[in-house]
Amino acid sequence: MSAITERRVFTERLGRMFGRDVTGLLGLLVLTVVVFGLTTPQFLSLGNFDSIGFQLPDLGLLTLAMLAPIMGNGINLAIIATANLSGLTLAWILNINGGPQAGVLAFVVGVVAALAVGGASGAAMGVVIAYFGAHPILASLAMMIFLKGLGEYLTRGGDISGFPAFLGEIGHGVVLGIPVPMLLFAVAAIVWHVLLARTRHGFSVAMIGSNPRASEYSGIAVKRSLTLVYALSGVMCALAGILMLTEFNSVRVGHGEALLLVTVLACFLGGVDPNGGFGRVAPVFVSLLILQTLSSGLNLLGANQHLSTAVWGLFLIAVMVFRYLAPTLRALFEIVRRPPPAALAPTRDSKR
Amino acid sequence: MRDYLRTHAGEARLFVVLAALTLYLGFASPTFLSAGNLASLLNNNAVNVIWAVGLLVVLIAGGIDISFAVGASVAQYLTALALHAVGGGNWLCGLLFAGAFGIAIGCINAALIAGFRVISIVITIATFNALFGLLMFTTSGKSIYDLPDWWTDRIAVASLGAGGALTLPVAGMVAAMAATWFLISRTTTGRQIYAFGDNPEGARRAGVATVKIQFIAYGWLGLMAGIGGLMQVNLAQEVVPNALIGRELDVLAAVVLGGARLGGGRGSVFGCFLGVTLVAVVQNGLNLLGVSPYAFKMLIGLTILAAISLSNFDMGALLAGGSRRHGHVGNH
Numbered sequence: 001m002s003a004i005t006e007r008r009v010f011t012e013r014l015g016r017m018f019g020r021d022v023t024g025l026l027g028l029l030v031l032t033v034v035v036f037g038l039t040t041p042q043f044l045s046l047g048n049f050d051s052i053g054f055q056l057p058d059l060g061l062l063t064l065a066m067l068a069p070i071m072g073n074g075i076n077l078a079i080i081a082t083a084n085l086s087g088l089t090l091a092w093i094l095n096i097n098g099g100p101q102a103g104v105l106a107f108v109v110g111v112v113a114a115l116a117v118g119g120a121s122g123a124a125m126g127v128v129i130a131y132f133g134a135h136p137i138l139a140s141l142a143m144m145i146f147l148k149g150l151g152e153y154l155t156r157g158g159d160i161s162g163f164p165a166f167l168g169e170i171g172h173g174v175v176l177g178i179p180v181p182m183l184l185f186a187v188a189a190i191v192w193h194v195l196l197a198r199t200r201h202g203f204s205v206a207m208i209g210s211n212p213r214a215s216e217y218s219g220i221a222v223k224r225s226l227t228l229v230y231a232l233s234g235v236m237c238a239l240a241g242i243l244m245l246t247e248f249n250s251v252r253v254g255h256g257e258a259l260l261l262v263t264v265l266a267c268f269l270g271g272v273d274p275n276g277g278f279g280r281v282a283p284v285f286v287s288l289l290i291l292q293t294l295s296s297g298l299n300l301l302g303a304n305q306h307l308s309t310a311v312w313g314l315f316l317i318a319v320m321v322f323r324y325l326a327p328t329l330r331a332l333f334e335i336v337r338r339p340p341p342a343a344l345a346p347t348r349d350s351k352r
Numbered sequence: 353m354r355d356y357l358r359t360h361a362g363e364a365r366l367f368v369v370l371a372a373l374t375l376y377l378g379f380a381s382p383t384f385l386s387a388g389n390l391a392s393l394l395n396n397n398a399v400n401v402i403w404a405v406g407l408l409v410v411l412i413a414g415g416i417d418i419s420f421a422v423g424a425s426v427a428q429y430l431t432a433l434a435l436h437a438v439g440g441g442n443w444l445c446g447l448l449f450a451g452a453f454g455i456a457i458g459c460i461n462a463a464l465i466a467g468f469r470v471i472s473i474v475i476t477i478a479t480f481n482a483l484f485g486l487l488m489f490t491t492s493g494k495s496i497y498d499l500p501d502w503w504t505d506r507i508a509v510a511s512l513g514a515g516g517a518l519t520l521p522v523a524g525m526v527a528a529m530a531a532t533w534f535l536i537s538r539t540t541t542g543r544q545i546y547a548f549g550d551n552p553e554g555a556r557r558a559g560v561a562t563v564k565i566q567f568i569a570y571g572w573l574g575l576m577a578g579i580g581g582l583m584q585v586n587l588a589q590e591v592v593p594n595a596l597i598g599r600e601l602d603v604l605a606a607v608v609l610g611g612a613r614l615g616g617g618r619g620s621v622f623g624c625f626l627g628v629t630l631v632a633v634v635q636n637g638l639n640l641l642g643v644s645p646y647a648f649k650m651l652i653g654l655t656i657l658a659a660i661s662l663s664n665f666d667m668g669a670l671l672a673g674g675s676r677r678h679g680h681v682g683n684h
Contacts, residue, residue, distance in 0.1 A: 138608045141604065310486045
């Protein structure tokens with residue numbers, strides 16, 4: 001008996017520390033790691049974790065960019081287009097400053113310009129959504145078509161490459177044994193967490209996501225906050241675009257388009273409420289780790305990227321079904337463990 | 353007429369824009385109003401309209417479906433395999449197969465959405481990934497070119513004049529529009545779909561079988577996806593597993609442009625047709641005016657952005673605090 005209470009105390013403490021959603025997902029992560037570790041010997045090798053460390057950040061940054069608008073009961077379908085256009089901006093500035101001979105100053109200017117382009121695209125979308133009252137799906141869809149078209153128009157559909165060698169240090173570098181992109185993503189995730197969970201703006205966004213009208217009546221600057229959240233989302237896209245440029249040493253419109261719906265998938269897997277208002281960075285971070293682990297595990301087993309895509313989709317369905325059934329299962333579990341009188345209590349009221 | 357204008361202000365406004373654009377292009381480019389150009393416009397956009405009216409039903413019911421273009425690809429591929437297995441078949445056979453596969457995929461979505469009370473965008477993004485991944489994995493991305501002759505032969509159903517033959521997909525489009533119009537405007541089920549989309553809880557309390565409505569809506573879109581896929585093969589003469597990916601977002605944009613509301617309860621077949629046509633005419637017009645093809649997408653995106661900004665601006669959203677926006681993707 002004491003073992004059970006002890007275990008309960010332990011899980012409750014874990015739950016308090018990370019939140020119940022995170023512990024559940026961490027369990028899933030451990031499960032996938034163990035399953036792949038037992039079935040494929042190379043899975044637990046350092047090389048594999050290294051490759052995860054280089055593959056995860058692109059998807060991760062884009063997922064952060066998707067997370068914030070979803071919290072505000074919106075969505076940003078233009079994230080890939082924004083990232084690519086920002087990457088193009090940086091590429092353009094590097095190229096007019098000598099291409100491979102471009103200096104650090106040109107890079108810094110280019111990064112600032114890229115972030116500005118990302119922020120401006122996001123802000124424009126935010127204005128259409130917040131001030132004109134357009135639906136986020138439609139506004140961001142139109143913005144995606146526009147930005148992608150703009151990129152196609154500027155590049156004529158080709159790719160731009162030929163960048164200074166020091167960019168490789170960012171895209172492929174390692175500091176203290178950790179891939180630089182991973183470090184960048186970790187910092188971005190922490191900043192995003194603080195922004196969403198600890199600042200006034202994050203609070204406003206969550207409130208707007210829960211109930212926009214009540215927020216308006218409570219004195220929250222709904223329109224300004226919404227515009228800002230899309231602008232910040234655009235800046236995060238730009239960061240992803242810059243990182244992708246340094247990793248692939250080229251920029252092309254349409255690059256990474258397959259990631260668009262995967263970012264939404266990662267958010268929902270991470271327990272973000274599709275109706276807005278609720279969502280945290282930590283569980284989304286863990287869900288990204290799960291998706292990437294599944295993908296590289298399957299890859300080592302000899303499956304291709306398409307099978308991973310299918311498994312991601314099926315996995316999301318399974319998690320949604322489990323979340324639906326969880327209260328029932330928990331109630332059943334209680335019935336089995338307790339004497340009969342408690343059996344009268346099982347309800348689904350605990351379901352949000 | 354005045355009543356129609358009042359209840360369908362969005363459609364009326366879109367129609368005026370489209371008419372003005374047509375008039376302008378008619379003067380600016382001698383070929384725009386030629387039989388050949390109009391016929392090719394209709395032929396090339398028939399499949400989009402078929403999908404659009406299917407998606408319309410789901411949007412009216414308060415849902416959204418991202419997976420239908422992938423569903424159409426899967427239905428196409430399975431139909432090609434099934435026809436091969438039965439030794440060729442004919443149009444009836446093809447319609448039955450494509451329709452059945454499409455409906456099956458739609459019902460999977462409906463079962464997950466209604467059965468586990470998951471919001472539709474989550475489920476359809478999941479099924480999008482699952483179906484696309486499985487399709488590409490099992491087919492290794494291989495296209496099918498060896499198709500029955502009846503499927504790939506061009507069939508002219510009507511003529512607009514010299515060089516302007518309308519082909520079978522246009523007939524499919526007209527049939528799909530008529531059937532969808534009948535479903536949503538002339539049947540009890542149709543009224544229930546509107547009611548459910550507008551207020552799911554209210555409809556349930558009024559005795560609407562909500563699960564049945566969702567199966568009908570997603571099943572209908574599945575049917576349209578299957579038929580659209582069948583028609584698309586008639587145009588393209590081949591089955592390419594990843595050819596239709598990405599079309600879902602274009603169709604969605606066109607349908608919403610046509611006045612359907614994300615969040616449910618509003619939308620019309622005519623508006624759908626106008627939305628798809630407007631995008632098609634803009635692209636066609638740019639082409640005829642000699643604008644660089646690389647600029648097409650950019651200008652189409654701008655057109656849609658301008659259209660949604662203007663249409664919402666007129667609604668007085670600025671004064672009303674943008675509250676219209678908050679119906680949202682569906683809350684069931």
